[in-house]
Amino acid sequence: MKIDMVGISKSFGKNHVLRDVDFHLGNAEVHALMGENGAGKSTLMNIMTGLLKADAGQIMVDDKVVTFNGPKDAEEHGISFIHQEMNNFGEMTVLENMFLNKELKKKFGFLDESTMRSQANSIFHTLHISYDLDGPIGNLSVGAQQMIEISKAMMTDAKVIIMDEPTAALTTSEIRSLFETVNNLKARGVSFIYISHRIEENMEIADKITIMRDGHTVSESRISDTSIDKIVTSMVGRDIGEFYPDRHTNYGNTMLSVSHLTRVDKFKDINFSVKSGEILGFSGLMGSGRTEIMRAIFGVDPIDSGDIKIDGKIEKILDPSNAIKQGIGFVTENRKDEGLILDFSVAENIIMPSLQELVKNHMIDETTKESFVDLLIKRLTVKTDGQNISVGSLSGGNQQKVVLAKWIGAGSKILILDEPTRGVDVGAKREIYDLMNELTDRGVAIIMVSSDLPEVLAMSDRIAVMYEGSLMGIVDNNAKVTESDIMTLATGGKI
Numbered sequence: 456m457k458i459d460m461v462g463i464s465k466s467f468g469k470n471h472v473l474r475d476v477d478f479h480l481g482n483a484e485v486h487a488l489m490g491e492n493g494a495g496k497s498t499l500m501n502i503m504t505g506l507l508k509a510d511a512g513q514i515m516v517d518d519k520v521v522t523f524n525g526p527k528d529a530e531e532h533g534i535s536f537i538h539q540e541m542n543n544f545g546e547m548t549v550l551e552n553m554f555l556n557k558e559l560k561k562k563f564g565f566l567d568e569s570t571m572r573s574q575a576n577s578i579f580h581t582l583h584i585s586y587d588l589d590g591p592i593g594n595l596s597v598g599a600q601q602m603i604e605i606s607k608a609m610m611t612d613a614k615v616i617i618m619d620e621p622t623a624a625l626t627t628s629e630i631r632s633l634f635e636t637v638n639n640l641k642a643r644g645v646s647f648i649y650i651s652h653r654i655e656e657n658m659e660i661a662d663k664i665t666i667m668r669d670g671h672t673v674s675e676s677r678i679s680d681t682s683i684d685k686i687v688t689s690m691v692g693r694d695i696g697e698f699y700p701d702r703h704t705n706y707g708n709t710m711l712s713v714s715h716l717t718r719v720d721k722f723k724d725i726n727f728s729v730k731s732g733e734i735l736g737f738s739g740l741m742g743s744g745r746t747e748i749m750r751a752i753f754g755v756d757p758i759d760s761g762d763i764k765i766d767g768k769i770e771k772i773l774d775p776s777n778a779i780k781q782g783i784g785f786v787t788e789n790r791k792d793e794g795l796i797l798d799f800s801v802a803e804n805i806i807m808p809s810l811q812e813l814v815k816n817h818m819i820d821e822t823t824k825e826s827f828v829d830l831l832i833k834r835l836t837v838k839t840d841g842q843n844i845s846v847g848s849l850s851g852g853n854q855q856k857v858v859l860a861k862w863i864g865a866g867s868k869i870l871i872l873d874e875p876t877r878g879v880d881v882g883a884k885r886e887i888y889d890l891m892n893e894l895t896d897r898g899v900a901i902i903m904v905s906s907d908l909p910e911v912l913a914m915s916d917r918i919a920v921m922y923e924g925s926l927m928g929i930v931d932n933n934a935k936v937t938e939s940d941i942m943t944l945a946t947g948g949k950i
């Protein structure tokens with residue numbers, strides 16, 4: 456099936472998000488869609504799937520003009536959207552999730568469980584996967600849940616599958632099996648629209664690539680006719696030079712140290728420290744306990760034993776407000792649930808941990824607040840229509856920048872960044888790396904949890920590697936350390 460979108464425009468109020476955009480998806484084709492945060496990719500896809508209505512333009516399926524009044528219309532044409540935040544109900548079983556709102560019934564309204572089971576198993580068979588249909592879906596890894604989403608799409612006989620940042624939370628081997636599945640389905644005639652900020656992956660999996668900038672399509676090319684440099688330049692409209700800035704280090708005192716930190720079933724006997732001016736990378740597979748350690752340090756989860764020292768003094772951090780008082784900031788990996796209040800404005804979110812400094816005579820000093828927020832929005836180049844619009848209406852990458860702005864504004868001395876560049880475009884990534892350098896130059900201690908190995912190797916001064924709740928080692932990062940050394944430790948091996 457092929458889809459052509461022609462002359463698509465869309466505005467939200469005064470914000471012209473898409474202007475006369477063309478997008479062409481061929482039959483049995485993997486088509487990468489790239490562009491900076493806020494370029495309009497999700498909006499375009501929301502129009503293709505009937506979630507939003509375009510102000511102008513046409514959608515054609517196999518050369519026939521179609522009108523989608525809602526997601527059901529698009530689904531009936533075989534178009535399926537797998538969102539980044541999957542809408543699974545963790546307590547429900549795999550089978551229940553797969554047939555949610557699409558339950559098969561026998562006569563008299565009884566559930567036709569055996570047919571549902573055999574349909575689910577037959578899709579699994581096609582995709583060469585196998586999961587326990589009766590286990591809670593919440594117990595599966597993100598990668599496995601993604602496979603279930605693809606299975607769901609296949610059950611609706613999808614001919615076009617749109618994936619938004621599908622590999623952001625996947626391990627290397629899960630990425631391999633996802634790619635295998637995509638190629639497998641492509642061979643059966645399914646097309647994919649693949650939205651990802653990871654250029655190397657796009658080059659590997661896609662046949663074609665469309666690049667958007669500021670609500671326009673700037674180029675469409677075959678992958679074989681383009682290069683990483685060309686893609687980056689057309690995305691940001693300029694040459695950004697190297698991906699990673701140089702690190703120059705000048706350490707001060709130890710700012711944070713933990714000894715024998717243990718939380719039963721999550722992590723055990725963790726010992727490490729981080730100095731002022733240092734970036735300590737935290738590597739490890741999904742579920743290895745990295746985020747759990749950070750949550751405990753920030754007082755979100757309790758610890759069972761061990762000590763946390765700040766500036767050489769043992770501190771009991773019982774909740775996040777204690778942690779903030781101790782100068783700790785936490786950019787969470789899960790910005791939607793923990794990092795931001797989506798209905799609140801950009802300004803309200805940014806000032807949250809800094810309220811005390813902005814209050815004069817029991818009132819927020821509005822002028823100081825405005826210039827404080829404005830400075831941070833400019834510093835982090837947050838693309839927003841103003842500081843008073845709701846954070847929920849920003850694009851994903853810009854929401855991430857707001858979380859960063861919040862903690863930088865709070866003047867944190869110890870900054871924990873959990874997957875700080877997930878979902879962030881290349882240009883903005885570079886800005887975040889520059890910012891990390893600037894913060895460490897000012898004496899901030901940074902702990903960076905990241906699943907992006909090139910990023911860990913480029914930006915960390917030392918790298919701590921976790922495996923199944925244990926710290927396997929902390930390596931000094933020098934030119935000799937390789938991705939495969941880190942992977943060896945992360946999978947329980949020794950180097």
Ligand SMILES: Nc1ncnc2c1ncn2[C@@H]1O[C@H](COP(=O)(O)OP(=O)(O)OP(=O)(O)O)[C@@H](O)[C@H]1O
Pocket residue numbers: 467470472490491492493494495496497498499838848849850851852853878880
């Ligand atoms: N419901 C909405 N109301 C108001 N503005 C919106 C809404 N949805 C999107 N926007 C705006 O449209 C612009 C494009 O957003 P979109 O999510 O399409 O970008 P994107 O290219 O997918 O970005 P990212 O890579 O960060 O996910 C942004 O400026 C965003 O603030």
